[in-house]
Amino acid sequence: xxxxxxxxxxxxxxxxxxxxxxxxxxxxxxxxxxxxxxxxxxxxxxxxxxxxxxxxxxxxxxxxxxxxxxxxxxxxxxxxxxxxxxxxxxxxxxxxxxxxxxxxxxxxxxxxxxxxxxxxxxxxxxxxxxxxxxxxxxxxxxxxxxxxxxxxxxxxxxxxxxxxxxxxxxxxxxxxxxxxxxxxxxxxxxxxxxxxxxxxxxxxxxxxxxxxxxxxxxxxxxxxxxxxxxxxxxxxxxxxxxxxxxxxxxxxxxxxxxxxxxxxxxxxxxxxxxxxxxxxxxxxxxxxxxxxxxxxxxxxxxxxxxxxxxxxxxxxxxxxxxxxxxxxxxxxxxxxxxxxxxxx
Numbered sequence: 001x002x003x004x005x006x007x008x009x010x011x012x013x014x015x016x017x018x019x020x021x022x023x024x025x026x027x028x029x030x031x032x033x034x035x036x037x038x039x040x041x042x043x044x045x046x047x048x049x050x051x052x053x054x055x056x057x058x059x060x061x062x063x064x065x066x067x068x069x070x071x072x073x074x075x076x077x078x079x080x081x082x083x084x085x086x087x088x089x090x091x092x093x094x095x096x097x098x099x100x101x102x103x104x105x106x107x108x109x110x111x112x113x114x115x116x117x118x119x120x121x122x123x124x125x126x127x128x129x130x131x132x133x134x135x136x137x138x139x140x141x142x143x144x145x146x147x148x149x150x151x152x153x154x155x156x157x158x159x160x161x162x163x164x165x166x167x168x169x170x171x172x173x174x175x176x177x178x179x180x181x182x183x184x185x186x187x188x189x190x191x192x193x194x195x196x197x198x199x200x201x202x203x204x205x206x207x208x209x210x211x212x213x214x215x216x217x218x219x220x221x222x223x224x225x226x227x228x229x230x231x232x233x234x235x236x237x238x239x240x241x242x243x244x245x246x247x248x249x250x251x252x253x254x255x256x257x258x259x260x261x262x263x264x265x266x267x268x269x270x271x272x273x274x275x276x277x278x279x280x281x282x283x284x285x286x287x288x289x290x291x292x293x294x295x296x297x298x299x300x301x302x303x304x305x306x307x308x309x310x311x312x313x314x315x316x317x318x319x320x321x322x323x324x325x326x327x328x329x330x331x332x333x334x335x336x337x338x339x340x341x342x343x344x
Contacts, residue, residue, distance in 0.1 A: 001029075001030060001031060002031075003030075003031035003032055003033045003076065003078070004025075004030060004031070004032045004033070004318060004319065005032075005033045005034075005035070006021055006032060006033070006034050006035075006315065006318060007034075007035060007036050008034045008035060008036045008037035008038060008039060008073070009036035009038075009039040009040055010311060010314060010315075011307055011310060011311030011314055012306075012307040012308050012310075012311040013036075013038065013039060013040040013041075013311070014038060014040075014041065014308070014311075015038060015047075015049070015050050015053075015099070016286075016308060016311060016312055016315075017034070017037075017311065017312075017315050018034060018037060018038075018046075018050055018053065018054070018075070019053055019099060019102055019103045020290060020312055020315045020316065021034060021077075021315055021319075022053060022054065022057040022077060022103050023057075023102070023103050023104075023105075023106050023107055023290060024290075024315070024316065024319040024320070025057075025061075025063075025077055025079050025319075026057060026060070026061045026063075026079050026082050026107035027082075027106060027107050027110055027294060028319060028320075029079055029080070029081070030079075030319060031076070031077065031078035031079070032076075032077050033074075033075070033076050033077075034074065034075045034077075035073065035074045036073055037050075037072070037073045037074065037075060038050070038073070039073060043071075044071075044073055045070070045071040045072050045073040046068070046069070046070055046071060046072050046073075046075070047070070047095070048070065048091060048092055048093045048095055049091055049093065049095025049096060049099065049100070049121070051068060051069070051070055052089060052090075052091040052092065052095060052100055052121075053099070053100055053103045054068045054075065054077070055068060055089075056087070056089045056100060056103065056104060057077070057079075057103055057104065057107075058077070058079075059087065059089075060082055060083055060084075060085075060087065060104060060107065060108065060115075061079035061080060061081070061082050061083070061107065062079065062080035062081065062083060063077055063078055063079040063080065064076075064077075064078040065077055065078075082107045082108065082110075082111045083111070084108055084111040084112060084113040084114060084115040084170075084172065085113075085115055085116075086115070086116045087115070087116070087117050087118070088117075088118040088119075088120075089117070089118075089119050089120070090119075090120040090121065091119075091120065091121035091122075091162065092121075093121065093122075093160075093162055094121060094122040094125065094157060094158065094159040094160050094161060094162030094163075095121045095122060095125075095162070096121060096122050096123075096125040096128035096129075097119040097120065097121045097122060097123055097131075097157070097164060097165075097166040098123065098125075098128055098129045098130065098131060098133075098134055098166070099125075099128050099129070100119050100121065101117065101119060101134070101166065101168055102129070102287075104117060105149070105168065105170065106290060106291060106294060108170045108172075109147055109149065109170055109171075109172065109173055109176075110172070110173065110176075110294070111172050112172060113172060114169070114170060114171050114172060115168075115169075115170045116167070116168070116169050116170070117166075117167065117168040117170070118154075118165065118166075118167055119165070119166045119167075119168070120157075120162070120163065120164065120165050120166075121157060121162045121163075121164060122157045122158060122159055122162050122164055123153060123155075123156050123157045123158075123164035123165075123166055124156060124157070124158055124164070124195065124233065124235040124250070124252070125158075125159055125252075126159070126252045129283060129287065130235065130237065130248070130250045131151070131153050131156075131166060132193075132237045132239070132248050132250065133237075133248040133250060133283065133284075134151060135151050135153075136239055136246050136248050137245070137246050137247055137248040137284055138284065138287050138288075139151060140245065140246065141179060141181075141245060141284075141288065142291055144177075144179060145176045145177045145178070145179050145291060145295055146173045146175070146176050146177050147171075147173055147176065147291075148170075148171035148173065149168060149169070149170050149171070150168070150169040151166070151167070151168050151169075152166070152167040152168075152169075153165075153166060153167075154166065154167050155229075155230055156195065156197065156227055156230045156233075157230055157231065158197055158230065158231050158232065158233020158234075158235070159233065160231075161230075161231030161232065161233075162231070163230060163231060164230065175295070176291055176294055176295035177295055178292065178295045178296060178297045178298040179288070179291075179292060179295065179298040179300070180298060180299055180300075181244070181245065181279045181280055181298075181299070181300035181301065182279070182299075182300075182301055183244065183279055183301070184242040184243065184244050184245055184247075184277075184278065184279035185242050185243025185244040186242065186243050187240060187241070187242050187274070188241045188242060188243065189221065189241045190215060190217060190221060190238065190239070190240050190241070190270075191217075191221045191222075191223070191238070191239045191241070192207075192208055192211045192212070192215075192217060192221060192222050192223070192236065192237065192238050192239075193222075193223045193224075193225060193236070193237050193239075194207045194208050194223070194224045194225070194234070194235075194236040194237075195225050195227060195233070195234065195235045195236070195237075196224060196225070196226050196227065196234055197226075197227040197228070197230050197231060197232055197233045197234070198227075198228070198230075198231060198232035198233070199232060199233075199234055199253070201224060201226050203234055203253065203259045204224040204225075204226075204234065204236065204259075205224055206259035206260060206263070207234075207236045207251075207253075207259045207260070207262055207263040208222040208223075208224065208236070208263070209263075210259070210260045210263035210264060210267070211236070211238065211263045211266065211267055214263070214264065214267035214271070215238070215267055215270060215271070233252075233253070234252065234253030234259075234262075235250055235251070235252050235253070236250070236251045236252075236253075236262060236263060236266060237249070237250045237251075238250075238266060238267075238270050240270065240273065240274070242279070244279060245279055245280075247273060247279075247280075247281045247284060249266055249269045249270050249273070249281065250266070251263065251265055251266035251269075269281075272303065272332075273303070275332065276303055276332040276333055277333070278301045278302050278303060278332075278333055279300060279301055279302075280300045280301065280302040280303075281302065281303065282302065282303050282305075282306050282309070284302075285300065285302040285303070285305060285306075285309050285336065286306065286308050286309045286312055288300060289309065289312050289313055289316060289336075289338070290312070290316060292338050293316045293320050293322055293338055294320075296340045297322075297337075297338045297339045297340055298337075298338055299335060299336065299337035299338070300335075300336055301329075301333060301334070301335055302333075302334055302335075302336060303332060303333070303334065304328065304331070304332070304334050305326060305334060305336065309336075320340075321340060321341040322338050322339065322340060322341060323338070323339045323340075323341050324336070324337070324338055325337040325339075
């Protein structure tokens with residue numbers, strides 16, 4: 001089969017192009033050649049976390065690979081059959097275990113037998129879905145599509161030390177079912193949790209105090225978790241539980257940034273989601289595209305799509321015969337609908 005050629009600098013031009021391409025190549029047994037990988041980044045080409053995705057994908061898929069080296073901007077990936085089983089992959093840095101899981105999850109889900117993954121690296125990373133997001137927002141919707149995935153946080157890991165451990169137990173499914181998410185229903189509760197690792201507990205308390213004020217949260221909705229033995233880091237999560245789904249938003253502490261500022265930025269994201277009265281937030285909108293594409297379609301109402309989402313959609317459409325409709329209702333609300341163009 002002729003290899004599909006993809007320009008890694010297209011659109012948002014980040015690592016998502018690589019991860020989605022690897023996942024689809026595995027699912028469809030389709031060779032792919034990528035060039036200009038992460039060409040727009042300050043450090044272009046494959047970084048350790050991206051290389052970890054390539055090597056892990058190659059192992060589970062028995063793939064022939066060329067260009068799998070640090071800094072490489074070109075990659076050839078030709079998979080064989082996905083081999084379910086027990087795997088352990090260590091990124092070697094604080095690179096995101098959740099993004100590595102993103103690459104492997106659907107190919108193993110559509111395999112012929114169960115799998116168990118142990119992934120070591122970061123579990124709460126800026127610019128990556130957090131463990132809490134996957135466990136509370138994404139996987140429950142994937143379960144509605146027919147997936148059986150159990151996710152366990154064995155040890156949190158923060159930048160720059162990493163060392164977090166994520167476990168995923170994956171039962172095979174023959175086919176995913178389409179998903180329709182037109183509304184979120186009534187907001188049942190909003191909770192906030194601050195994780196503080198190797199830092200003073202008052203940092204988390206200050207974040208929660210600011211969130212309580214901004215989102216009108218009672219004391220019972222606030223929780224600080226002081227962690228030891230997992231490096232130094234701070235993440236604060238807001239979970240919005242609704243009738244039909246849950247959404248999770250995460251902010252990360254940064255050196256030189258006040259705890260109140262971290263919380264203010266996070267509260268603004270949550271407020272934008274609540275004000276739009278949509279079921280799917282901007283990050284979940286991106287994560288749902290691949291499973292919906294493999295299911296043959298689906299739709300959801302969300303905020304206006306980010307460049308990350310539209311780039312991900314472009315990659316998917318290079319592999320699969322899908323039509324996509326983006327219909328803007330107003331400045332805050334947008335429908336995304338995928339339908340199959342494959343011959344019936």
